[in-house]
Amino acid sequence: MSLFTDLSIPQLNISYKQPLGLFINNKYVASSDKKTIETVNPATNTPITSFYAASEADVGTAVAAAREAYETVWSKTSAEHRGALISNLGKLIVENKELLAAIETLDSGKPYYTNALGDLDQISQLTTYYAGGADKYSKGQMIPVNNDKYAYTVKAPYGVVAQIVPWNYPLAMASWKMQGALAAGNTIVIKPAENTSLSLLFFAQLFEKAGFPPGVVNVLPGLGAVTGSSLASHIDVDKIAFTGSTAVGQKVMALAATSNLKAVTLECGGKSPGVVFADANLDEAVKWTAAGIYYNSGQNCTANSRLLVQESIYDEFLAKFTRHVQEEWTFGFNSDPFDKSCTVGPVISKAQYDRVRGYIEHGKTQEKLSVKHMGTDPQNDGFFITPTVFTEVPAESKLFQEEIFGPVAVLQKFKDYDEAIALANNTTYGLASAVFTEDIRKANFFARDIKAGTVWINSSNDEEISVPFGGFKMSGIGRELGESGMDAYTQTKAVHVNISKL
Ligand SMILES: NC(=O)C1=CN([C@@H]2O[C@H](COP(=O)(O)OP(=O)(O)OC[C@H]3O[C@@H](n4cnc5c(N)ncnc54)[C@H](O)[C@@H]3O)[C@@H](O)[C@H]2O)C=CC1
Numbered sequence: 001m002s003l004f005t006d007l008s009i010p011q012l013n014i015s016y017k018q019p020l021g022l023f024i025n026n027k028y029v030a031s032s033d034k035k036t037i038e039t040v041n042p043a044t045n046t047p048i049t050s051f052y053a054a055s056e057a058d059v060g061t062a063v064a065a066a067r068e069a070y071e072t073v074w075s076k077t078s079a080e081h082r083g084a085l086i087s088n089l090g091k092l093i094v095e096n097k098e099l100l101a102a103i104e105t106l107d108s109g110k111p112y113y114t115n116a117l118g119d120l121d122q123i124s125q126l127t128t129y130y131a132g133g134a135d136k137y138s139k140g141q142m143i144p145v146n147n148d149k150y151a152y153t154v155k156a157p158y159g160v161v162a163q164i165v166p167w168n169y170p171l172a173m174a175s176w177k178m179q180g181a182l183a184a185g186n187t188i189v190i191k192p193a194e195n196t197s198l199s200l201l202f203f204a205q206l207f208e209k210a211g212f213p214p215g216v217v218n219v220l221p222g223l224g225a226v227t228g229s230s231l232a233s234h235i236d237v238d239k240i241a242f243t244g245s246t247a248v249g250q251k252v253m254a255l256a257a258t259s260n261l262k263a264v265t266l267e268c269g270g271k272s273p274g275v276v277f278a279d280a281n282l283d284e285a286v287k288w289t290a291a292g293i294y295y296n297s298g299q300n301c302t303a304n305s306r307l308l309v310q311e312s313i314y315d316e317f318l319a320k321f322t323r324h325v326q327e328e329w330t331f332g333f334n335s336d337p338f339d340k341s342c343t344v345g346p347v348i349s350k351a352q353y354d355r356v357r358g359y360i361e362h363g364k365t366q367e368k369l370s371v372k373h374m375g376t377d378p379q380n381d382g383f384f385i386t387p388t389v390f391t392e393v394p395a396e397s398k399l400f401q402e403e404i405f406g407p408v409a410v411l412q413k414f415k416d417y418d419e420a421i422a423l424a425n426n427t428t429y430g431l432a433s434a435v436f437t438e439d440i441r442k443a444n445f446f447a448r449d450i451k452a453g454t455v456w457i458n459s460s461n462d463e464e465i466s467v468p469f470g471g472f473k474m475s476g477i478g479r480e481l482g483e484s485g486m487d488a489y490t491q492t493k494a495v496h497v498n499i500s501k502l
Pocket residue numbers: 164165166167168191192193194222223224225227228229232243244245246248249251252267268269270300301355403404405
């Protein structure tokens with residue numbers, strides 16, 4: 001198989017050269033065992049192309065390249081120069097924005113106009129942030145111990161960092177990890193998800209064009225059980241950062257522990273509550289919570305997938321929510337994610353389609369829950385699932401407890417604040433939460449009492465690249481974005497300075 005193929009996206013009149021090889025030392029190469037993975041367009045269920053999948057031996061080659069680059073070049077490159085290179089990357093991202101967004105839509109099915117371009121805007125903003133942050137954030141401290149001694153701390157990079165990213169925000173999740181790690185002075189081996197590798201493979205060449213030395217950034221597409229677990233268990237990887245399911249996060253952590261005790265950051269699942277009190281502005285609450293579950297077809301780790309509504313407004317909320325979703329959250333013309341009218345794309349794969357459908361069937365037939373489908377399924381082969389809400393779902397229901405990761409919300413009512421917070425915290429996850437109330441005291445009580453890494457007051461899922469992101473409980477370990485996005489990639493070295501004279 002060749003290392004490049006010509007692909008076209010007729011809806012946008014785009015033709016381009018898609019890299020298909022592993023990116024090691026600034027070059028695309030075939031995998032050592034020549035194994036490949038086929039990727040499918042989820043909007044049509046037709047194959048797009050195949051790309052090379054990294055073997056365990058390829059992981060060794062890429063880690064060695066990253067080690068060599070770290071020891072010989074990158075660890076000697078000033079923070080200022082690292083920032084300048086990330087700034088060059090930022091300019092290339094802007095120049096390639098439409099193409100990168102188009103590849104993302106082709107491979108993941110996310111709507112081009114309402115989602116993919118937005119992802120690219122966030123990536124641009126984040127790249128500028130870390131370009132400027134390289135010589136400003138993650139600084140040490142001076143500690144005046146006593147008259148004869150002071151100490152200072154240095155935020156030292158780990159060295160070689162492995163990163164494993166999922167398919168829901170392929171380039172954005174990669175950028176959340178890569179730009180901060182590079183700014184902090186690490187070299188990288190990153191693995192995209194097997195069903196959305198095309199955008200990161202294209203993106204890889206921008207690092208070379210931006211002036212990054214060979215080996216600083218290496219991209220290894222491949223299977224989780226092969227490439228991913230080889231990275232997690234490699235003894236020359238100093239840190240691993242993972243985003244994906246909690247079950248795989250636990251495996252990654254176990255491999256990290258039993259190999260070389262490498263440092264670990266995990267961003268895993270969620271079952272985030274959206275809590276609507278009777279004194280909320282109902283129209284705003286409806287708008288934000290609908291976006292909070294149906295944006296990106298519900299494939300958001302922070303999706304407010306459990307909607308808890310005070311009983312006095314429950315019926316009114318449900319009526320407004322249903323009307324709003326029917327009007328705003330649709331597959332659009334021809335169910336084509338490249339069409340401006342599409343706000344709900346397909347889910348990522350046949351496996352996810354079956355999984356989400358399985359939850360819907362379980363809710364209907366096993367648990368006999370009431371359900372509303374707010375639209376009709378398209379008559380095509382794509383993996384489209386109509387925005388759905390289950391009502392009056394008890395806390396012990398599988399649908400209330402498990403991450404569905406599709407356009408499926410569960411709704412439940414509560415009497416008062418205490419019941420709301422008890423229901424909201426009734427989950428093994430703790431990634432995010434949203435609360436809607438006009439009472440500033442109640443909003444702040446909620447922010448105090450909820451066990452979650454993010455609290456949105458009167459909004460939902462409006463992430464900011466300058467604000468730390470990460471989970472409590474089984475949603476993860478560590479924080480990304482903001483200054484934390486560089487801190488996560490440094491370790492503190494303490495230097496003791498004795499100035500006493502005998
Ligand atoms: N928190 C989040 O953003 C995400 C959560 N999920 C959750 O996971 C569920 C299943 O989706 P999957 O695609 O199966 O997620 P996953 O957790 O298997 O995939 C995420 C990444 O981990 C890699 N991976 C898989 N097995 C691995 C292993 N043994 N060692 C190292 N890396 C490995 C995959 O190749 C991919 O790059 C979803 O329904 C959703 O609930 C999935 C993707 C993103």
